[in-house]
Amino acid sequence: MRRTISGFSNPTVKYLRSLRDKKHRRREGKFLAEGLRLLTDARESGILPDMLVMAEGRDPHPLVDALEGAVIAAGGEVIETTPDILAKITGKDNPQAVAGVFGEFDTSLAALDRAAAPIWLVAQALRDPGNLGTMLRTGDAVGAGGLILIDDCADPFSVEAVRASMGAIFTQRVAQASWQEFLPWLRGGPGQLVAASLRDAQPYRGAPYAAPCFILVGNESRGLPEEYEMACDLRVTMPMRGRADSLNAAVAGAVLAYQVVDSLEHAGTGF
CATH class of the missing domain: 3.30.1330.30 (Ribosomal protein L30/S12)
Known part of the structure; x- marks a missing residue:
């Protein structure tokens, strides 16, 4: 009509x-x-x-x-x-x-097929719709299965987030859950949870990544709660060579995602 x-x-x-x-x-x-x-x-x-x-x-x-x-x-x-x-x-x-x-799409964890991709992005309490859209674009670029939003995140269907995704909202699966829902779901099947951290972390280059790899980034200002970091299978650190003590959350996720992709590709895993 x-x-x-x-x-x-x-x-x-x-x-x-x-x-x-x-x-x-x-x-x-x-x-x-x-x-x-x-x-x-x-x-x-x-x-x-x-x-x-x-x-x-x-x-x-x-x-x-x-x-x-x-x-x-x-x-x-x-x-x-x-x-x-x-x-x-x-x-x-x-x-x-x-x-x-x-x-709107089905955003339940049950709708995800973790075997559909070797890498997934996970964001906890991400508040900026621009960062959310950027993470969707990163996921599309690296061939991720999608973006899982943990706890109180910006709305992925807001005009601002959709605009910032540059179309990736239609190519990436999006799920929304609490941490209490996400962790049992993750542990119910294969999946390595990885976060950038300073707690008992190893250099992000050369770390033993495994597919399917779930890359976890935290809130823009507070980062990840300690409890969430300690639940990760692998914690990695990225060198900061200037005066800044951290990267933008979405940027950190992108840097780590490309490193994971490179590692899995060279290991012949998932690609």
């Missing part, structure tokens, strides 16, 4: 704007994503929006045509509106030409 919306007070506009709020996203089970590249990544991953919103007067593009055709063929809804209304929906002064409404 296709229709045009021209008024700011339209109920659909209010509904779309409400998806910028976590409470409404959870109630509806939907989230908002914007940008042709991001929506094209979703389509190429086999995921289509339930509703596609497009700005009037946009430049013609074959990828927009392909996206529109796929949504209509799947029984979705296509809406055309003004750039001003689209800006109101997305919260950006200069919105991209398209946005989409997607159903």
